[in-house]
Amino acid sequence: MKKFFDMESPLMSGLSVAADLIVLNLFTLLCSLPVVTLGAALTAMHAVCIRLIRGEGSSVARDFFRAFRQNLKKGMIFGLLLLAAAMLLWFDYQAALVYAPPLRFGIAAIAILVLALVQYAFALMARYENPLFTTVKNAALLAVAYFPRTFLMLMFTIGIWLAGVVFWRILAPVLLLLGFSLPCYVCCQLLGIVFQKLEENQRETDALSERNSL
16 A cells, blocks of 8 residues: 555656646646737746656746746747648638648648647747747757657647547547647657757767867
8 A cells, every 4th residue: 555655656656747737738728818828838838848757847837837937928929920820721721622622631731740840849949048930940950850759749649639529528528638738748758859869969069169169
């Protein structure tokens, strides 16, 4: 019985992460309601997931709202651009259904590419301080460079939402509690090695620059 209630056991650790993700999902939904703050909320969600994975998190609420404030301006701009792109793709898709049905597959492919870019961009904004254009450019490069991970991230994110749509009567509560935070957490797990390599390369570059300056 002692092991069952041991906070360090895999069971209790898993339940703790699940509870954190439910709280995180709630904060993300609430802070996305004004719509214009969607980008900042998603950036903050990625920041909290990264901290949870790295064992750096102290409080979901404290970490979320700190990251939300820090990324408010840049997140709002990126979020509004993302919403504009989503609306454009939606209208194009609806038009294609009426006037040129075969084009809908191309539009769907573009939407998937945008989703891949977005998954990297929010994680990069949450982790590093860079201008928005640099973040988007780096996101595009990383999405291509780490295509296997990009593919897994897309499959999990799209899969969980498709399952929610098809089996919405069963999975609606799951999506409400974990629909955003769970895919984000899994994707940030996959991005861990990417961040590690980026930071190792940066340290090597800094060390080389320091040696050259001596």
